Structure formats: structure tokens, C-alpha cells
Amino acid sequence: MAVCTGCSLLCEDIEVALKTGAIEKAKNLCRKGQGHFQALFSDRTVPSVEGGETSLDQAIEKAANILMNAKDPLLYGWSNSSLEAQKVGIELAKKLEAKIDDTSSFCQGQLLERVLKGELPSCTLDDVRNFADVSVFWGADPSNSHPRHLSRFSYYPRGSKRQKGYEEERNCVVIDVRKSSTAKLCSDYFRIPPGGDAEFAEAIIAILDGKMPRFGDKKRMIGLASIFKKADFGAIFPGLGLVYSLVQKMEIFENLVARLNDVSNYKVVPMVGHYNMRGFNELMLDETGYINQISFKNGVHHGSENSVTMAAKSSDACLVVGSDPLSALPFVIARSLAKSQLVVIDPRRSLTTDAAKVVIPSAMSGLESGGKAVRMDGVRISFEPIFESNLLSDEEILTRIMEAI
Numbered sequence: 001m002a003v004c005t006g007c008s009l010l011c012e013d014i015e016v017a018l019k020t021g022a023i024e025k026a027k028n029l030c031r032k033g034q035g036h037f038q039a040l041f042s043d044r045t046v047p048s049v050e051g052g053e054t055s056l057d058q059a060i061e062k063a064a065n066i067l068m069n070a071k072d073p074l075l076y077g078w079s080n081s082s083l084e085a086q087k088v089g090i091e092l093a094k095k096l097e098a099k100i101d102d103t104s105s106f107c108q109g110q111l112l113e114r115v116l117k118g119e120l121p122s123c124t125l126d127d128v129r130n131f132a133d134v135s136v137f138w139g140a141d142p143s144n145s146h147p148r149h150l151s152r153f154s155y156y157p158r159g160s161k162r163q164k165g166y167e168e169e170r171n172c173v174v175i176d177v178r179k180s181s182t183a184k185l186c187s188d189y190f191r192i193p194p195g196g197d198a199e200f201a202e203a204i205i206a207i208l209d210g211k212m213p214r215f216g217d218k219k220r221m222i223g224l225a226s227i228f229k230k231a232d233f234g235a236i237f238p239g240l241g242l243v244y245s246l247v248q249k250m251e252i253f254e255n256l257v258a259r260l261n262d263v264s265n266y267k268v269v270p271m272v273g274h275y276n277m278r279g280f281n282e283l284m285l286d287e288t289g290y291i292n293q294i295s296f297k298n299g300v301h302h303g304s305e306n307s308v309t310m311a312a313k314s315s316d317a318c319l320v321v322g323s324d325p326l327s328a329l330p331f332v333i334a335r336s337l338a339k340s341q342l343v344v345i346d347p348r349r350s351l352t353t354d355a356a357k358v359v360i361p362s363a364m365s366g367l368e369s370g371g372k373a374v375r376m377d378g379v380r381i382s383f384e385p386i387f388e389s390n391l392l393s394d395e396e397i398l399t400r401i402m403e404a405i
Contacts, residue, residue, distance in 0.1 A: 003383035004029065005080075005366035006036030007146050008272040008376035009125075010383075018387055030147035037367065040387060043349040045361040056360070060397065063319070063343040063358045064404035070317035070341070073098040076308050077323035077345075079274035082371025083380075085394035086280045089321060090287055092402045097297040099306045099315065102280045103273075103323065105292045106309060107240055110250050111270040112281050113291045120257055123235065123267035124377045125152075130159035134231040136173045139197065139241020140271040143181035146376075150185065154235065171227055175200065176241060190216070190224065197245035201256045204228070208259050234266040272376040275365070279374035312337040319343045321394060322362075324350040345397050362394050369393035 002014040015027040016037065023037055047059035054062075067073050075093045078086050079102050093100040104112055114120040128135065135154040142149035150156055155172045162169045172186030175197075183189040192200050196215070203213035207225035212218060228234065236257065246253055260266040272278050281291035288294050290302040304310055308325060312318070313336045320342060326334045327350060342356040347364045363369035368389035372382050392400075 002386045003366050003381060004033040004036060005275040005364075005373065005383065006030075006033040008275050008277065009146050009148060009152070010275060010373060010375045010381045011148055011152070012381065016386065028148075032147050039348055040364060040367055045344075045346055045349050045353055045359050047361060048356075048359045050357060056392070059358055059360045060400050061404060063360060064401050066317050066341045066343055066358065067096055067098075067319060067401070068405045070096075070098075070315075072311075072315050072317075074308065074311045074315040074318045074340075075100040075321070076102065076318060076325060077321035078102040078280040079104070079277035080322035080365065081276060081280075081394045082365050082369070082373060083276065083279045083283065084371050085321070085398060086276070086283050088395055088398040088402065090283060092319075092398055092405075093294070094296045095402060095405060097295075099295045099297075099311045100284075101292050101294070101306060101308045101311065102277065102284075103328075104277050104281055105307045106329075108243060108270045108272050108277070109281070109292055110243060110247075111238055111268070112272070112278060113285075114250070114254065115268060115270060116281060116285055116291065120254065120268045121261065121266070122269055122378065124379055125154075125269065125375070126379075127233075127267070128235045128269070129153045129157050129162075131161050131233040132159075132235045133162060133169055134171045134173065134227060134234040136175065136234065136236045137182055137186070137271075138175045138236060138238045139177075139243070139245065140237050140239025141176070141180040141182045142237070142271065143185065145239070145271065145273060149237075150182070154237070155186065171231075173224065173227065188224065188227070190220070192216075195245050197242050198249050198252050201252050205256055205259050208263060228260055228266075229263045231264045231266070234260065234264060236266060236268045237271050238268065239271040269377050276373035278376060278378065279372075282374055282378075308337075309333050312340070315340050317341040317343070319345070320352055320356075321345045321398070322347075322365075324352045326350075326352040326355055345394055347391070360397055361391055362397055363389050363391040365394070369395075371395070 004011045017024040047056045115122045173188045174183040199215040203215035213221045293306040295301040295306045343358040344356040345360045366383045370384045
């Protein structure tokens with residue numbers, strides 16, 4: 001059995017047979033996982049400095065020199081690396097007195113921090129499969145982002161208590177600005193206008209408090225509140241749609257979850273994207289008391305000025321590990337980042353590797369290298385390589401860079 005690191009579900013039941021240059025057959029891989037496994041055989045990086053191919057040793061030496069001589073280095077990425085690599089990365093940031101940040105800084109970080117600090121109640125996906133009778137996907141479309149979520153955990157499976165599945169014992173509610181692929185499958189879909197999440201949440205709170213809602217179709221909203229109240233075990237899966245809508249109003253969502261727990265039992269599991277983003281956040285919280293946006297210059301300092309979106313404007317060198325910020329970040333920020341000395345550790349070619357001063361190829365986690373990661377619900381998963389490779393893992397490369405500094 002193999003573990004798929006294509007998303008944060010970290011499916012452990014993958015059966016795959018490989019042959020030279022291709023996957024011969026695979027079982028239990030979703031379409032996203034299939035693409036992840038096929039990535040073994042295309043667009044792989046090679047060691048390079050200033051756009052010219054070089055040896056691995058020379059690329060590592062150049063990377064160490066750039067980072068060692070930088071006045072304001074930034075270490076970014078991490079969500080697609082093993083726990084072992086993340087631990088070395090944090091130690092490297094300390095040694096360099098650098099800023100360190102990850103992708104949660106501008107996506108699920110707000111929710112994950114509340115979950116990790118116990119401010120939002122959470123549970124495992126196995127609890128959802130076994131006990132949940134109501135699952136709420138809010139601003140999330142797992143049919144495309146986490147294709148096996150509904151079938152393994154939240155809607156279709158037979159659990160220890162919920163053995164009749166979606167036909168009789170499970171409700172699936174989708175709250176979104178569009179009728180997504182998930183909304184077409186689930187039993188209840190509620191469309192909200194862009195930015196309407198706060199009003200929607202406040203309307204549900206009002207109904208729970210015995211008041212009439214001021215938002216949406218009153219009859220349908222009252223019906224939804226009734227579903228919520230009658231649940232034995234409810235799971236809310238917030239996605240980026242909710243996070244971006246409630247950037248400065250997340251306390252409204254907290255209030256709704258608290259109010260739902262006054263009348264029933266509700267848990268929150270953020271729809272984390274990258275396979276080990278939560279792992280990095282847990283390590284950083286244990287190390288610093290914060291999940292991201294840290295500077296180790298003269299101690300430990302937390303703040304938005306240390307986030308990739310702000311640090312990109314001032315950093316003179318940036319180590320990017322397993323990420324493609326030039327494609328993901330807004331153009332103005334990406335342009336600023338591209339002007340710094342980019343050192344990229346990545347198994348595959350991307351816009352960021354193409355712009356980098358130094359590129360160091362790495363083994364693909366779960367496919368060519370082993371390690372541990374934290375699933376989106378906090379469960380630790382170990383994985384072993386299934387494909388022989390001479391490439392170094394992220395952990396090994398980072399260790400060599402640190403030794404060279």
C-alpha cells in the first residue's frame with residue numbers, strides 16, 4: 001500500500017504498479033492523485049545555477065552562499081514537505097535569523113490557528129465517517145479539491161454508527177457562491193452572494209436565538225437551522241471561500257459554531273489543501289507559539305511584516321521549498337519576490353524554478369522519499385517511498401545547506 005501526498009487527505013489505501021516511465025495500473029487513486037503520481041515522469045528539475053545546468057554539490061554550495069550572505073533572508077513554502085524536512089527548515093531559519101512563512105499565511109491559517117489553539121472544536125475524519133449525520137461544506141468544493149472526501153469520510157461511506165450512508169442517515173449541506181460540483185451531489189445547496197457569508201451566519205444565529213432571519217429565503221433558512229438543530233453530530237468543512245469572505249470577521253463564524261454547540265454537537269475541520277500544511281503549523285506553534293509569519297532575528301517575532309506577501313518586498317534572498325509562489329501570489333508581490341535571489345528546492349519545474357538563481361531537484365515525498373505528515377484533521381501519517389530514486393529528499397538537501405553555512 002502507498003500513501004498519496006497529492007492533497008491533505010493523505011489516502012493510505014493506494015495500490016500502484018509502476019513500470020519504466022509510466023504507471024502500469026493503479027487502484028483507489030482519484031483523478032488528482034493520478035496526476036500527482038504521473039508527475040513522477042514529466043517536467044523534472046535538474047541542478048542549475050544562473051540558468052545553467054551544474055552538479056548537485058555546486059548548486060547546494062551556491063544556495064548556502066546566497067543564504068549566508070543575505071541581509072534579510074526569507075524561507076518560504078513547506079506545505080509540501082515532510083515533518084522531518086520542516087523541522088530542519090525551522091532550524092535553518094533560526095541559524096540564518098531569517099523570516100519563515102508558509103502557504104497558510106494567506107489561506108487556511110486563520111482557521112487552523114483557532115483549531116490548534118482549541119478556540120474551535122475539531123475532530124478526525126474517522127469520527128466524521130463513523131458518527132456525523134450532517135456535513136457542511138462552506139465555501140469549499142471537495143469534489144474537485146479533495147475528490148475522495150465525500151466517498152471516504154463525509155457523505156457516502158458506511159461508518160460504525162452511520163451504516164446506511166447518504167440514502168438515509170446523512171445530510172450534506174453546501175453553502176457557496178456558485179453551484180459547484182459538490183453542490184450538485186449533496187442534498188441541500190444554499191447560494192450566497194460573494195461576501196455574503198457573514199450575513200448568512202448571522203441569519204442562522206438569529207434563528208437559533210428564536211428570531212426571524214434578515215437574509216435569504218426565510219423559509220429555507222429556517223429549514224436549514226432545523227437540520228442543524230436536529231443533528232446528532234455535525235461537521236463543518238470551511239474552505240477558502242469562507243476564509244476570504246470573513247478575513248476581518250472570523251469571530252462571526254466562531255459565534256455560529258459556539259451557538260450550534262449549544263443545541264447540538266458540531267466540529268470544524270478546515271479544508272486544508274497541501275498535504276502537510278497543518279504539520280508545519282503544528283511545528284511552528286510548538287516552537288514559537290505562532291503558526292506562521294515568524295522572524296528569528298534577535299529572538300522570535302511574529303507579525304504580518306514577516307508574511308510572504310510583505311517580506312517579498314524587502315527580502316534580498318528567498319529559499320522556496322516545494323512551492324510555486326510566482327504562480328500563486330498576486331502579480332505585484334510575485335514581481336518583488338522574483339527580484340530577490342531565489343533558491344528553489346522542488347522536484348518539478350514551475351514558473352518559480354524558471355526564475356530562480358539556484359534550482360536544487362528533490363525527491364517527491366511519498367513517491368521517492370519517505371517521512372511523516374499531518375492529515376487535514378490532525379492525524380499523523382507515515383509514508384514510505386514506492387519508487388527508487390537517486391534524488392535527495394527535502395530533509396537531506398536542507399541538512400546539507402545548513403552544514404555548508
